Amino acid sequence: MSNGISRRTVLSLAGAVGASTALAACGGGGGDAGGELSKDPVTLRFTWWGSDARHKRTQQAIDLFKVKYPNITVKGEFKDWNGYWDSLATTVAANDAPDIIQMDELYLASYAERGALLDLGTASNHLKTADIEAAALDTGKVDGKQYAIPTGLTAYSFIVNDDLLKQYNVTLPDTATWSWEDLRTVGDKISKASGGKVNGVQLWGFDTGSVNIWLRQQGASLYDEAGKVSAPPAVLAQYWQYLLDLSKTGIGPAASVTIERAGAALDQSGMATNATAIGTSWNTQLTSFAAASGQNLRLVQIPGESQVGTPGAYYKPSMYWAISARSKQPAEAAAFVDFLLNTQEAADVLLTDRGVPGNRTIRAALAPKLTATDKAAAEYLDTVKVGPAPRVTPNGASGIEAILKRHTEEVLFERKTPQAAAESFIKELQTEIDAA
Secondary structure (H helix, E strand, O other), rough: OOHHHHHHHHOOHHHHHHHHHHHHOOOOOOOOOOOOOOOEEEEEEEEEEEOHHHHHHHHHHHHHHHHHHEEEEEEEEEEEEEHHHHHHHHHHHHOOOOOOOOOOOOHHHHHHOOOOOOOOOHHHOOOOOOOHHHHHHHHHEOOEEEEOEEEEEEEEEEEEEHHHHHOOOOOOOOOOOOOOOHHHHHHHHHHHHOOOOOOOEEEOOOOOOHHHHHHHHHOOOOOOOOOOEEOOOOHHHHHHHHHHHHHHHOOOHHHHHHHHHOOOOOHOOOOOOOOEEEEEEEHHHHHHHHHHHHOOOEEEEEHHHOOOOOOOOOOOEEEEEEOOOOOHHHHHHHHHHHHHHHHHHHHHHHOOOOOEEEHHHHHHHHHHOOOHHHHHHHHHHHHHOOOOOOOOOOOOOOOHHHHHHHHHHHHHHHOHHHHHOOOOOOOHHHHHHHHH
């Protein structure tokens, strides 16, 4: 995950506390999600977070929906990320939640397990999912029920700066079969060829994506089905040892530089400033990195994938659509979500603002309208081999990235050994889950 996204998640943790404590008052009491759509005037409330550009696109989609369903009025309630979760927790606790909710993976279980979200399986008369892959739909399931549907999908990847490789006369190995050792080798060549001016590899260790990939390639998982931390300490120790080795050998930046970049915006990252040649990213961030760097960047497969039986890669929702369990108009809310997910009219307006569409038909139809880098992101999603969806982040674990960041800092500054960090990380994360 990029530095910008990690920072966003860290900043949201205060909101997570409110979300995890204020939900006790919520419950059922909504309308019939499978019933006929009303012919009388209906008003729906719809909440989301995002930029001004997203607000404008979303309002355009709302206007198009109104043309199709003249009796349904959708009122938007939008905020920035930091204020969104406190506001949502407050309205849910007061039994005044918006009908349609833009949801994040970190908080899905917290809301679903407390009965705040509608089981979308009950709305199948109005909300169709046939064009969305099972592996994508599974990311929105909690205890086997479909509480959310991805607005768009991302997949973990590596970004390569081809201009820097060419400048230092370094050839990348076959990325369809390359290993973690290959990454170390090519990163070392870049660092040495540049005389230390450019680091071969930008370090990670601040996002759940990288941890999930590492564990999954070893046949392990971050959480078990019951929501308990199941990561083997030895495998986590290997994860941190690899990063420490990259840092100490000069393949990656010095610890202080890595930590500084981890707290900065995306455009200050090593990849964006051309200070590193290879780095991790969610595929949809290619456009932002390319715009900031001004150089030729491309997405490549994660190292080590060809050496494992089940892919470490998986679909991660950029965000979800969910419906309040207390909505008085769940059928109409489902029809609106269906419109956003499955119609060309909405797709032509929203494009990839909320991620590369999970609907395969829509994704293919959008391709000619996308920029070169957005098209590359969509193509990566079509070609990457993914394994089963990881278990949704358990209630209480929404602060995982702050915990992870702290332990990565301890390792890189050599205040803790990788093994000690692994054991401490597991204990602290499990404590948070148990306390929720």
